[in-house]
Amino acid sequence: MAKGTTNAPLTPAVLHILLALSAQERHGYGIMKMVEADSQGKVKMGPGTLYGSLGRMIEAGLIRESDKKIDPEMDDERRVYYKITALGQKALAAELQRYREVIAVAKRKSRQPGIAYGS
Amino acid sequence: MAHKQSIRRLRNLYAVLLRLYPKPYRERFAEPMEQTFNDLLRERADEGKGLLGFALWIFVETFAGILRETLMTIPKYILRPLVLTAIIMLFPTFGSLYVTDWHWHWYSFVFAGALVFAAALGYELVARRMNNKTYRLAVGVAVISAFAMNWTNFAVGVFGEFDDIPTKPFYWGVILIGLIGAAAVRFKPRGMMYVMAAMAIAQMTVPVIALIVWPVEIRHLRHVAFPMLFAPTVAGAFGANAIYAALFIGSALLFRRASRLNPQMTQI
Numbered sequence: 001m002a003k004g005t006t007n008a009p010l011t012p013a014v015l016h017i018l019l020a021l022s023a024q025e026r027h028g029y030g031i032m033k034m035v036e037a038d039s040q041g042k043v044k045m046g047p048g049t050l051y052g053s054l055g056r057m058i059e060a061g062l063i064r065e066s067d068k069k070i071d072p073e074m075d076d077e078r079r080v081y082y083k084i085t086a087l088g089q090k091a092l093a094a095e096l097q098r099y100r101e102v103i104a105v106a107k108r109k110s111r112q113p114g115i116a117y118g119s
Numbered sequence: 120m121a122h123k124q125s126i127r128r129l130r131n132l133y134a135v136l137l138r139l140y141p142k143p144y145r146e147r148f149a150e151p152m153e154q155t156f157n158d159l160l161r162e163r164a165d166e167g168k169g170l171l172g173f174a175l176w177i178f179v180e181t182f183a184g185i186l187r188e189t190l191m192t193i194p195k196y197i198l199r200p201l202v203l204t205a206i207i208m209l210f211p212t213f214g215s216l217y218v219t220d221w222h223w224h225w226y227s228f229v230f231a232g233a234l235v236f237a238a239a240l241g242y243e244l245v246a247r248r249m250n251n252k253t254y255r256l257a258v259g260v261a262v263i264s265a266f267a268m269n270w271t272n273f274a275v276g277v278f279g280e281f282d283d284i285p286t287k288p289f290y291w292g293v294i295l296i297g298l299i300g301a302a303a304v305r306f307k308p309r310g311m312m313y314v315m316a317a318m319a320i321a322q323m324t325v326p327v328i329a330l331i332v333w334p335v336e337i338r339h340l341r342h343v344a345f346p347m348l349f350a351p352t353v354a355g356a357f358g359a360n361a362i363y364a365a366l367f368i369g370s371a372l373l374f375r376r377a378s379r380l381n382p383q384m385t386q387i
Binding site: 027028029032046047048049050051052054055079080 | 144147148150151152154155156158159176177180181182183184185187188
């Protein structure tokens with residue numbers, strides 16, 4: 001993941017983390033829960049994958065650490081929150097556009113005789 | 120209460136595991152990771168689900184992360200030879216496990232691994248100095264030739280495994296000429312051409328020395344390397360050495376070509 005680039009396709013983990021952070025800043029556990037909810041339980045990230053991805057995303061400038069805060073729903077321990085950056089927003093938008101284009105191509109092809117997608 | 124104790128114990132164990140991360144990573148993420156682990160366990164406990172299996176999965180997943188992050192801290196010029204060595208060493212490992220009469224001792228694995236790693240690292244360190252395909256090819260041929268010669272010399276001996284002719288140190292001399300020469304010419308292509316030519320000459324000098332010093336023994340060789348190609352005769356001994364010398368000459372010619380393509384690198 002090169003710093004400052006938005007054109008390269010994102011890995012599934014990075015895409016899901018960016019999606020989870022697109023609405024609001026979250027701490028690690030919050031990101032995990034959001035990813036699980038967004039993917040309807042299909043994507044389950046452990047801390048090793050999550051924090052490895054977060055580290056690379058910070059280096060690439062896609063997200064940044066926010067201040068340490070207390071999560072009122074959890075307990076009084078302070079947590080590190082992560083926030084999407086403008087570059088991260090751009091990368092997410094570019095990735096979603098790529099997905100839309102792929103879907104458009106698939107739809108066009110599915111209208112051709114003899115080609116069927118899905119069940 | 121019982122859950123709280125289990126969570127505390129597992130959290131302490133997890134904190135120990137997190138110490139295996141590289142220091143910069145650990146300083147940055149160990150605390151939030153531990154916190155996340157704690158949150159995950161507490162959530163499961165609240166749902167009345169078992170903790171042990173889940174914690175085990177997290178431990179394995181985190182350990183994979185530790186390996187990944189540790190590998191990423193290793194410079195690429197070391198990582199690539201390491202990976203190549205691991206892949207190549209799979210062959211003798213499977214060979215020793217499944218092929219009849221293939222029984223390597225542990226020190227054979229260590230030696231072979233060290234030799235492969237040294238050759239691959241040598242290529243990485245030298246070839247990365249110049250963005251020129253011919254130069255890289257020349258380095259590749261030189262490294263593979265030196266590796267093959269060294270391998271043969273150590274494994275069975277160029278003059279055979281049980282030979283009465285102690286030529287092995289002479290072949291180490293050939294490698295030494297290459298190493299000292301390459302350092303002296305600072306790996307510049309024109310200088311490397313001369314170094315490779317010197318190695319070829321040194322290689323062919325070994326059977327000549329053997330013929331002069333051990334005239335009887337060399338006429339009664341039991342076998343030479345490449346037994347499929349050469350009979351264990353004087354001519355066979357020269358033939359086996361000529362193969363390596365030809366490879367060194369091939370590398371020298373490639374270095375000459377590289378020096379012509381990059382005239383600014385021709386000074387030695």
